[in-house]
Amino acid sequence: MLNLPKLIGHRGVKDLSPENTIESLNLAKKIGLNWIEFDVKISKDLIPILFHDDSLERTTNGTGLPIEHNYKYLKQLDAGSFFYKKSTNIYIPTFEEILFFCIKKNINFNIELKPNKGFESKTVKSIAKTLTNLKFSNQYFFSSFDLNSLIMMKKILPHSNYSFLVNDFKNNQSLSDIIVIANKYNFFCFGINLNIVNSEVIDIILENNLLVTVYSNKNISVNEANQLWSKGVNSIFIDDPTKFKLI
Ligand code: G3P
Ligand code: MG
Numbered sequence: 001m002l003n004l005p006k007l008i009g010h011r012g013v014k015d016l017s018p019e020n021t022i023e024s025l026n027l028a029k030k031i032g033l034n035w036i037e038f039d040v041k042i043s044k045d046l047i048p049i050l051f052h053d054d055s056l057e058r059t060t061n062g063t064g065l066p067i068e069h070n071y072k073y074l075k076q077l078d079a080g081s082f083f084y085k086k087s088t089n090i091y092i093p094t095f096e097e098i099l100f101f102c103i104k105k106n107i108n109f110n111i112e113l114k115p116n117k118g119f120e121s122k123t124v125k126s127i128a129k130t131l132t133n134l135k136f137s138n139q140y141f142f143s144s145f146d147l148n149s150l151i152m153m154k155k156i157l158p159h160s161n162y163s164f165l166v167n168d169f170k171n172n173q174s175l176s177d178i179i180v181i182a183n184k185y186n187f188f189c190f191g192i193n194l195n196i197v198n199s200e201v202i203d204i205i206l207e208n209n210l211l212v213t214v215y216s217n218k219n220i221s222v223n224e225a226n227q228l229w230s231k232g233v234n235s236i237f238i239d240d241p242t243k244f245k246l247i
Contacts, residue, residue: 001188002139002161004211004235006225007244008110009036011052015219015240018083019059020050021090022101029105032246036102037110037143037237040095042119046126047071048095054116058082060092067116096130103136112165113144113153124152132157143191147181154185163189163213168196175201179208189234191215194224202232213237 012024013031020038028036039052043066056062060077062069071094080090093101095111102109111131115123141161144150150162164187169175182190190205194216205212214220214228215237222243225236238244 001211002141004189004213005033005035006229006235007033007035007238007241007246008213008235009033009241010215010237010239011038012036013238013240016242018080018088018090020052020092021079022093022098023080023090025098025101025107026105028241029107031241033238033241034106035108035110035139035235037112038098039112039114040123040127041066041114041116042123042126043071043074044068045070046122048123048127048130049074049092050095050098051092052114065116066092067119095127096134099130099134099136102138103134106138108139110163111140111142113142113146113149115146115149120146120149121152124149124156128153128156141189143189150187151185161189162187163191163211165191165215166196167193175204179204179210182210183208189213191237194220197228197233199231206232211235 009028011019013028017024017027025036038050040048041051042048051066055065059082060079062077066074074092078087079092080088141163142153143163143165145165154162164182189211191213194214197214202212211234213235214233219239220236228236
């Protein structure tokens with residue numbers, strides 16, 4: 001099983017640098033994070049890229065969905081101006097470029113499968129192809145909120161590690177249901193939203209020999225992190241780790 005660290009950079013370090021960019025991953029590593037999470041989806045011409053949202057508006061000066069555009073268009077967008085409030089040369093990187101970067105910098109990584117709706121299968125296949133074309137010894141794992149994407153990827157890459165992301169326990173997704181799923185597909189971990197984490201949830205997951213990671217839509221504080229770790233949480237996705245002691 002993977003030996004995950006206490007802190008994993010979230011989209012690089014998303015509160016310190018434009019998310020899901022080389023700049024953000026570089027800063028995360030410089031600060032001392034050796035594991036980094038990023039989101040991957042595909043362009044119209046099936047190139048896997050780092051991108052979080054469904055659509056381009058929030059983090060770039062483009063419009064529409066990434067899947068509606070070829071990478072040539074996506075690459076010339078400004079993916080840093082939303083953060084710096086002035087124009088930048090920061091762009092949406094390809095997943096391949098990021099893999100080369102992680103290999104060079106010795107960064108372990110969490111690939112979150114974030115397909116645009118209806119493109120799950122193409123996304124999984126394109127990511128798997130890019131990954132298997134490269135030789136590397138970095139540790140990594142896949143995660144996704146989309147169970148089918150994880151199952152599809154596991155069929156292609158059965159020996160990789162898989163974590164199921166859970167935002168809530170509504171909609172036929174009770175904790176016991178998802179534990180059955182995790183056991184069936186041999187997932188090693190659950191990534192749980194801070195809003196639904198408590199000691200009982202953590203204990204049940206740990207009793208089932210699964211790891212727990214925790215994410216949030218705002219930066220998790222040192223106090224919150226200490227409480228989570230003391231309850232048995234393995235790793236926390238961190239937006240800004242500067243108040244933490246890093247080795
Ligand atoms: O994997 C943890 C986290 O990245 C999941 O949420 O929306 O930031 O991708 P999101
Ligand atoms: Mg993510």
